[in-house]
Amino acid sequence: MNKNKEQxxxxxxxxxxxxxxxxxxxxxxxxxxxxxxxxxxxxxGYSAFQKTWLIVPVTFDAELMMLDQNPSKEDLQDADYYxxxxxxxADLDPNANExxxxxxxxxxxxxxxxxxxxxxxxxPYLIGKTKxxxxxxxxxxxxxxxxxxxxxxxxxxxxxxxxQLKIFDQLVANGKVESKFNISFFTNADSREAxxxxxxxxxxxxxxxxxxxxxxAFPVAVLAAIYLEEFAPKNRFTDFIxxxxxxxxxxxxxxxxxxxxxxxxxxxxxxxxxxxxxGITLSLMTLPTIIIAARASLKAVPPSIREAALAMGAxxxxxxxxxxxxxxxxxxxxxxxxxxxxxxxxxxxxxxIGMVAFVNTIPGSPMDPAAxxxxxxxxxxxxxxxxxxxxxxxxIMVLLGFLIMMNLxxxxxxxxxxxxxx
Amino acid sequence: MRKNGVKMIKIKAKDVDVFxxxxxxxxxxxxxxxxxxxxxxxxxxxxxxSTFLRCLNRMNDxxxxxxxxxxxxxxxxxxxxxxxxxxxxxxxxxxxxxxxxPFPKTLYENVSYGPTIHGMAQSKQEMDEIxxxxxxxxxxxxxxxxxxxxxxxxxxxxxxxRLCIARAISVRPxxxxxxxxxxxxxxxxxxxxxxxxxxxxxxxxxxxxxxSMAQAARVSQNTGFFHLGQLIEHGSTDKIxxxxxxxxxxxxxxxxxG
Numbered sequence: 001m002n003k004n005k006e007q008x009x010x011x012x013x014x015x016x017x018x019x020x021x022x023x024x025x026x027x028x029x030x031x032x033x034x035x036x037x038x039x040x041x042x043x044x045g046y047s048a049f050q051k052t053w054l055i056v057p058v059t060f061d062a063e064l065m066m067l068d069q070n071p072s073k074e075d076l077q078d079a080d081y082y083x084x085x086x087x088x089x090a091d092l093d094p095n096a097n098e099x100x101x102x103x104x105x106x107x108x109x110x111x112x113x114x115x116x117x118x119x120x121x122x123x124p125y126l127i128g129k130t131k132x133x134x135x136x137x138x139x140x141x142x143x144x145x146x147x148x149x150x151x152x153x154x155x156x157x158x159x160x161x162x163x164q165l166k167i168f169d170q171l172v173a174n175g176k177v178e179s180k181f182n183i184s185f186f187t188n189a190d191s192r193e194a195x196x197x198x199x200x201x202x203x204x205x206x207x208x209x210x211x212x213x214x215x216x217a218f219p220v221a222v223l224a225a226i227y228l229e230e231f232a233p234k235n236r237f238t239d240f241i242x243x244x245x246x247x248x249x250x251x252x253x254x255x256x257x258x259x260x261x262x263x264x265x266x267x268x269x270x271x272x273x274x275x276x277x278x279g280i281t282l283s284l285m286t287l288p289t290i291i292i293a294a295r296a297s298l299k300a301v302p303p304s305i306r307e308a309a310l311a312m313g314a315x316x317x318x319x320x321x322x323x324x325x326x327x328x329x330x331x332x333x334x335x336x337x338x339x340x341x342x343x344x345x346x347x348x349x350x351x352x353i354g355m356v357a358f359v360n361t362i363p364g365s366p367m368d369p370a371a372x373x374x375x376x377x378x379x380x381x382x383x384x385x386x387x388x389x390x391x392x393x394x395x396i397m398v399l400l401g402f403l404i405m406m407n408l409x410x411x412x413x414x415x416x417x418x419x420x421x422x
Numbered sequence: 423m424r425k426n427g428v429k430m431i432k433i434k435a436k437d438v439d440v441f442x443x444x445x446x447x448x449x450x451x452x453x454x455x456x457x458x459x460x461x462x463x464x465x466x467x468x469x470x471x472s473t474f475l476r477c478l479n480r481m482n483d484x485x486x487x488x489x490x491x492x493x494x495x496x497x498x499x500x501x502x503x504x505x506x507x508x509x510x511x512x513x514x515x516x517x518x519x520x521x522x523x524p525f526p527k528t529l530y531e532n533v534s535y536g537p538t539i540h541g542m543a544q545s546k547q548e549m550d551e552i553x554x555x556x557x558x559x560x561x562x563x564x565x566x567x568x569x570x571x572x573x574x575x576x577x578x579x580x581x582x583x584r585l586c587i588a589r590a591i592s593v594r595p596x597x598x599x600x601x602x603x604x605x606x607x608x609x610x611x612x613x614x615x616x617x618x619x620x621x622x623x624x625x626x627x628x629x630x631x632x633x634s635m636a637q638a639a640r641v642s643q644n645t646g647f648f649h650l651g652q653l654i655e656h657g658s659t660d661k662i663x664x665x666x667x668x669x670x671x672x673x674x675x676x677x678x679x680g
Contacts, residue, residue: 234486304523308586311481311519312536313512313593322535323525 041400045393051182051195052137052145054108054171058088058116059130067127076121085113088133092167103164109136109195136184137177139194139387141168145177149386159386185394189360190371190379194387197380199395200362205275205355205370206344206402212279212366213343217286218336224287225294225332230320249288256285257349265353273354273369281353282343289342293335297328330417337410341403347374373399432457432597432627433478438492440473440482447473451492451653453646460619460628462638462659465648466674471631474648475599478629479515480508496597513540516590516626520602522582524574524589529566532574532585533557536593552592560588561618580611587618591626598622600630604637616641635675639663647671 062068064087065079089108090101109115112135119133120126140160143149145168155162171177188198232238260281264270270277301324309319350356356375363370371379377395380388433455440448448470455461463471473482480501482488493500501511513536524532533553536542543549553570557563562584566577574585583603590598600619604612619628619641632638638645639659646656647670655668666672 302523304519304521305525307481307484307519308523308525308589309535310484311479311512311517312539312589313509314535314539315509318539322539327526 041393041396044390045395045397047146047148048185048390048394049182050146050179051184052142053134053178053180054137054141055132055176055178056088056092056108056135057130058084058119058133060084060120060126060128061087062127065127071124071127073124076124079117079120081113081117081120085116088116092171100163103161104167107138107141107164107168109138109193111136111193111196132176134178136195139385142195143386143390144168145172145179146390148390185391189362190358190376191360192358194383194385194391197388197391199373199376199398201359202371202373202376202395203398204363205278205359205375206372208275208363208366208370209278209282209350209355209372210340210344212276213282213286214336214340216280217283217290217339220283221287221290221336222294222332225291225298226320226325228291229295229298230324231316245288245291249292251285252348253285253346254348254352256281257352259284260349260353271367271369273357273359274367275355275363275370275372276366277353278350278355278370278372279366281349282346285346285349286336286339286343289339290332290336293339294328294332297331297335298324300331301327330414333417334410334414337406337413341406341410344403344406345374345399347378350375351378373402429454430457431455432496433629434493434495434498435474435477436493436495438474438477438490438494440470440477440491441489442485443487447651448477449651453653453656455627455629456644457627458623458625459643460623460630460641461644461646462642463629463631463646463648464633464635464638464674465654467633469648470651471646471648472601475601475629475631478597478599479512479517480506481517483508513593514595515597515599516593516595517599518583518586518590518601518603521606522579522586524577524582524585526573526575528571529557529574529577529585530570533588533592536589540593542593556588556592557585559591559622560584561614561621562588578611580607580614583607583611583615584618587615587622591622595626597627597629600628602631602633605633612637635663647674649674 061084062071064083065081067075067079071079086101086105089104089112090096092104093100096104115135116133119131137145140149141164144151144160144165149158149160151158151165160168168177184196185198186203187200188196189201191197228238228242260277264277264280265272270280305323305327306319309323310316314322350372355369355371356379357369357371358379359369359371361368373395377392377399380392380395431454433453435451435453435455438448438451439446451470451474453474463475465471476482477490477494478496478501480490482490490502492502494502496511496515500506525535527535530553533556534543534549537549537552543552554563554567557566562581565581566585574582577585583606587598587603604615607615616637619630622628630638630641642659644657645659645662647654647662647666647668649670655662655666655671662671663675666675
């Protein structure tokens with residue numbers, strides 16, 4: 001009898017140990033995947049925050065620029081920079097033939113003419129002189145310099161020719177290639193050229209979408225939650241509404257995208273590809289999340305507080321507004337931020353309402369066309385150029401940073417305003 | 423209080439039935455409650471004494487499935503009548519709950535809440551006065567006068583309950599309903615509250631639900647005994663405790679059941 005009892009006890013302890021082991025291994029697995037994921041993103045993405053520059057001597061030849069003596073500011077604006085830009089690249093190899101000159105030109109970005117122009121606008125006294133100017137390297141050379149481009153491929157499978165590599169290696173040997181922090185990644189809009197593409201448009205697009213989403217979803221959801229929780233009679237109809245709000249939270253986001261496309265764009269004729277439409281679509285998606293969070297935190301307010309207020313002769317409205325709603329706010333707000341974070345990462349509905357369009361301007365208002373961060377990731381991930389690979393990861397890093405900040409903010413709100421009751 | 427030996431009746435309940443959905447919780451309760459006296463309602467758990475108490479300020483309205491029938495006359499006015507405004511009724515009839523439930527706000531805000539929503543103070547000074555007198559009447563002033571702007575939830579259980587009493591009397595109600603106000607308190611805090619109840623009956627009519635027969639005997643002048651939704655017996659506390667008419671009352675009071 002006693003022996004049996006001991007065996008049973010041992011068995012129970014063993015079962016608990018096994019269970020702990022399962023739990024630990026589950027956590028270990030989760031952490032492992034997370035680490036691999038983050039390592040992959042960081043190791044691919046960190047190089048996007050660096051940009052490669054070629055330092056090329058440029059002679060600001062007044063004649064080639066078609067400038068006369070003492071040019072005015074307007075003249076400088078209108079001057080022809082293409083020839084001197086071309087010439088300074090060609091001069092890298094004095095023996096180059098025409099084909100090779102073309103290849104030399106493609107070692108820098110399409111923007112090189114403008115970079116030279118800016119140099120002169122900053123310092124008009126450069127006319128007639130020679131100065132070493134920083135030119136953005138083409139995305140392929142950028143990748144070569146960062147070591148992301150395999151040089152041992154046969155030439156016809158590479159986008160960089162042997163000749164370009166030879167000149168580039170010379171420049172590197174002479175210290176004429178430099179890597180600097182990639183400011184343009186944050187200040188430029190999207191571009192077909194990987195070396196110029198940045199996240200400014202999609203970042204602003206995301207912010208505008210989230211703001212529109214917040215301004216629509218928050219008041220509507222909070223009012224709905226307060227009404228349902230504090231005022232609505234409990235009957236079949238309100239049960240039906242409750243079930244459907246829960247269903248709505250489970251609707252795939254692409255369906256909301258179709259709704260945005262069919263109603264907002266087709267019927268209301270709102271402008272395509274704008275954060276306004278994106279935000280409205282996202283707010284439909286966020287609405288049930290916030291309603292559910294707000295109702296849960298209203299429910300969590302102890303009934304004794306409501307009774308206390310009612311017994312003091314407060315009306316239902318006063319009870320709700322003076323006591324229940326303020327007490328439920330921390331929960332509601334953190335639920336809202338979680339909902340917005342979800343919306344921030346949403347891609348499918350935005351693709352349907354056209355925020356996937358190529359936008360090379362930075363939006364100034366929710367009515368301007370824009371992309372959004374997750375859609376930008378999608379667009380770049382689709383692109384063939386090697387230069388976009390690191391951009392995808394870098395954009396993911398920015399998006400993750402954004403999300404972490406929002407969740408942190410939700411936590412702070414929760415801790416700061418959470419009140420303890422008796 | 424008796425005028426020329428005649429009892430002044432404050433509350434008159436006539437044939438009150440209460441239903442929770444289809445289940446009947448109170449049967450035909452008729453009970454008179456004297457002005458400026460303490461009336462204790464006793465009985466085993468689930469006998470309906472709290473339900474009856476909550477009828478008196480219509481707190482049962484909050485429960486959707488609860489249905490109250492019959493007449494309850496307060497100052498000869500039927501509060502179950504459609505023309506009765508609950509907000510004004512509850513201004514006249516305060517309530518103290520079983521578990522201390524101060525608002526998670528400061529002491530000052532707790533006490534000033536009622537006078538604020540009922541517009542009883544014209545100025546800051548008047549409000550300060552109301553808060554002070556209420557806290558003094560609740561025998562809490564000396565303990566808290568230096569920390570009026572600290573949260574009310576930071577007080578001890580007994581202090582919280584006295585804060586709730588101060589909050590209830592801040593609007594100068596005619597009647598105070600107390601639903602087992604001492605059940606969550608230790609004997610010292612209980613003694614303080616009982617003393618307070620004795621003091622308060624000078625200005626207010628008090629109805630107290632209690633599980634403690636000793637407490638009923640100590641604080642009340644009249645007692646009603648409830649059992650299974652029926653009012654078995656009611657009368658002066660002396661009579662109920664010493665010489666009850668009903669066998670059930672006798673059994674309950676001597677501890678033979680319940």
